[in-house]
Amino acid sequence: MSWLIAALVIWAAGWWVNNVLAHRPLTTFTQIAVPVIFGATLIAIWECVVHGLEIAPVLLPPPSMIAARFVASTDVLWEDFVQTALKGALSGYIIGCGSAFLMAVLVDRSEFLQRGLLPVGNFVAALPIIGMAPILVMWFGFDWQSKAAVVVVMVFFPMLVNTVQGLQETDAMQRDLMRTYAAGYGATLLKLRLPAAMPFIFNGLKIGTTLALIGAIVAEFFGSPVRGMGFRISTSVGQLSMDLVWAEIVVAALAGSGFYGAVALIEKAVTFWHPSQRRRA
């Protein structure tokens, strides 16, 4: 009972602090502090509720147990991370985004292809492509190559559609200006159209980061060597060692956020001129 009361008190205290902070003038400090306090409050409440209601750790382990497990099995987690995130997701992401980018630049030269490929690409991007996973696992074997292949297929179409759209961003006036400078196709592409397309390209890249990890993990459910995050999750669920599953999820969350954050940082550096990146006054 005291655990539950503690949960309520923590909730009230966290909300009160946030309420006070949120109604003060906006600074970098409050912008970071408020969500952090919110997250910490949630974790504390989770801990209290699990103890208070005596939920079996098989169902929902408390955060402290997950943290202990995380620290205790860093070697296993690191091995899985290398297998799934670096070998599977990252290599697939680079191949997929790279080939989609090249394809988009090629398609861009022909208006006929553009009008044909854009609707089809948009359609395919909305399909449950993850279903390709069992087929690709069959083609490329159980190791990371098949995971990379799934990732390639998953990130390809969002990237293609965004890049093709981005390359159409420049208006006639700007292109005419390039022509008055006697700039050829290559110079126009490099100096005007690619920079103008960057916000769209980064949009595609950011969508791809999450898809890449999801693809690599889900593909492991269809067969994998005896390491990898998806493999560990599905076998640990079978052994009911939920703390390890949650530790894997923490790794996945860290990898996902880190990956996304890295792309967002690069975006900030590349598209500093775009209105959405300018510092608000």
Next chain:
Amino acid sequence: MRSILPILTVVAAIFVLWYAAAVGLNSAWAQDKAKRAGTSLTFSELVADTWSQDKPKLPAPHQVAQEIWKTTGAMVAKGRAFSKRSLIYHSWITFSSTALGFVLGTGLGVALAIGIVYNRTMDMSVMPWVIASQTIPILAIAPMIIVVLNAVGVSGLLPKAMISMYLSFFPVVVGMVKGLRSPAMMQLDQMHTWNASASQTFWKLRLPSSMPYLFTSLKIAMAASLVGAIVGELPTGAVAGLGARLLAGSYYGQTIQIWSALIMAATLAAVLVGLIGMIQRITLKRMGMAQ
């Protein structure tokens, strides 16, 4: 309409590539078979064989089409549309958890968006986590949610729908927050001069002007919801649903079955998203917002 010809060209090119790839990928097995039989294949025999194997690496489109017809149209003709061998049955299972998850996710998304727009504390605390929640590969938790909820005694539709809900609430929150904030300062001031209450401002200004945003996010949410339902069916032990068909097909090497389930899933996604598009057109037209 100008786009019809290019689209058809691209689709035709995909089919040509597909047939060509089927020849390429399946020829090894065909050659192997011929060698063991002590014969050699002419090119036309090779092509014919690669397009008609039982367990090809890549089934040709017509094989997939036949399989789909066998498990949908032909079953209906026999009056067994909902037997367990019918893809209509499996699509229905997947559709029902997709739809439930979509409805729950949309409800949660809209509620969160209203809270975020009207409460500054919630805006600052929750919004960053909503965005962060999507950088987490949430599908990884899918099997665990299923197992955990099973252990508590919740099984069947709800666990799968929970995964769909988690995937579909995000686009709705982001879209609705944008939409509810889309009325200009001038319009909000106008409501003030009319002495409109908060609820009147909501129902008569904010909600109507958020509709275009809502429908765009609903389309994304529906596609995400379907993916969630399919992945949610993987760890249930391959009982029913399109995801289960995928898993069963991959266990037994039934490539034609995998492809037909895949095409069914694609069709389902296209139909559902198209349906929302239709509702969008009608609603926006009646509200006088159609472009």
